[in-house]
Amino acid sequence: MSNPSTDHDSIAALPVIEMAMSFYQSRVLMSALELDVFGALADGPLARPALEERVGLHSRVSEDFLDALVALGLLARGESGYANSELADRFLVKGRDTYVGGFAEMGGASLYPLWMKLTDLLRTGEPQIPPGGNFFQGLYQRPEAARKFMDAMDTFNDEIAAKLSAAADWSGFERLVDVGGARGDLSVRLVERHPGLSAVCFDLPQIEPLFKERVADSGVEDRVTLHGGDFVTDELPPADVYVFGHILHGRDLDQRQGLVNRAYAGLRPGGCLFVFDRMIDDARNERHLSLLGSLGMALVSKIGSEYTPGTCRSWLDAAGFETVSVEPLGATDTLVVARKPA
Numbered sequence: 098m099s100n101p102s103t104d105h106d107s108i109a110a111l112p113v114i115e116m117a118m119s120f121y122q123s124r125v126l127m128s129a130l131e132l133d134v135f136g137a138l139a140d141g142p143l144a145r146p147a148l149e150e151r152v153g154l155h156s157r158v159s160e161d162f163l164d165a166l167v168a169l170g171l172l173a174r175g176e177s178g179y180a181n182s183e184l185a186d187r188f189l190v191k192g193r194d195t196y197v198g199g200f201a202e203m204g205g206a207s208l209y210p211l212w213m214k215l216t217d218l219l220r221t222g223e224p225q226i227p228p229g230g231n232f233f234q235g236l237y238q239r240p241e242a243a244r245k246f247m248d249a250m251d252t253f254n255d256e257i258a259a260k261l262s263a264a265a266d267w268s269g270f271e272r273l274v275d276v277g278g279a280r281g282d283l284s285v286r287l288v289e290r291h292p293g294l295s296a297v298c299f300d301l302p303q304i305e306p307l308f309k310e311r312v313a314d315s316g317v318e319d320r321v322t323l324h325g326g327d328f329v330t331d332e333l334p335p336a337d338v339y340v341f342g343h344i345l346h347g348r349d350l351d352q353r354q355g356l357v358n359r360a361y362a363g364l365r366p367g368g369c370l371f372v373f374d375r376m377i378d379d380a381r382n383e384r385h386l387s388l389l390g391s392l393g394m395a396l397v398s399k400i401g402s403e404y405t406p407g408t409c410r411s412w413l414d415a416a417g418f419e420t421v422s423v424e425p426l427g428a429t430d431t432l433v434v435a436r437k438p439a
């Protein structure tokens with residue numbers, strides 16, 4: 098006979114309960130950013146009534162909401178009221194260079210409603226955006242959502258620029274093409290690091306207003322240009338370095354191989370291709386964020402999915418590249434560096 102006290106062991110079940118409710122946390126973080134709670138506390142603590150007034154919080158729910166943020170480690174509560182925790186002060190105050198809330202803002206604006214349709218995706222295999230809809234074409238019709246998406250994309254570009262710079266000898270590189278380079282943020286950061294380098298940001302033409310906004314007055318605007326086009330069908334402009342950041346995961350297998358082949362053709366001998374994505378571990382059983390992210394890709398695209406470094410190497414080998422290195426990039430990504438033989 099089964100023993101009820103072990104069958105219904107709530108302590109042992111806690112990981113399951115927490116997993117089931119983890120959307121509470123995501124949603125509370127998204128709302129805190131929508132209300133700009135951390136911005137309101139950037140200059141110091143505020144008593145609850147003052148904070149309610151500042152961010153527009155109703156008194157019926159403010160105590161539970163703010164105390165939940167305390168329990169989550171994002172606020173601290175003391176004699177002077179509520180204050181940002183060290184973590185929130187570092188990463189969740191909008192406008193600071195270290196701000197990473199773009200991911201949660203993008204989640205709130207674009208992804209959270211889509212994930213409610215996960216079961217429909219799992220039953221049908223169909224993306225859950227409007228029929229015939231293209232995620233990016235739809236996104237660029239909503240400038241505020243597009244800006245949030247870009248903020249999220251750009252969050253770790255300083256770290257990425259440093260890592261890419263350390264992963265190869267850039268001394269002979271004069272021309273970089275960032276394929277799917279978004280509003281040009283990574284191009285700007287790489288050009289800033291390498292005085293002899295100029296960059297072409299190759300992205301959809303609709304990116305132009307956001308590109309202009311980012312690149313104008315960057316101090317390197319004369320060395321960063323936009324090439325508006327479609328990287329699936331258009332030639333890649335010739336280069337010494339190509340960057341494929343978070344683009345292969347959005348394409349089907351033939352298009353991935355096709356892009357890698359075209360990079361090989363467009364590179365000068367000795368040139369480098371940098372590929373990074375939120376790659377799955379080769380054994381496909383550890384990197385749960387990548388595996389979940391792969392489902393996220395399927396929600397927005399008929400063809401998108403994450404992939405493993407091993408699969409990436411097979412595309413590079415088939416094109417003729419030498420793989421130089423495979424290494425972690427930041428907290429969630431993997432960087433594969435490939436070189437066209439000299």
Ligand SMILES: C[S@@+](CC[C@H](N)C(=O)[O-])C[C@H]1O[C@@H](n2cnc3c(N)ncnc32)[C@H](O)[C@@H]1O
Pocket residue numbers: 233250251276277278279280299300301304326327328329341342343344
């Ligand atoms: C996921 S974002 C990655 C942005 C950036 N490379 C990064 O790693 O943060 C993909 C980018 O590719 C662009 N893109 C998508 N499809 C494209 C296409 N067919 N041709 C050109 N750009 C495209 C999007 O506009 C977007 O900026």
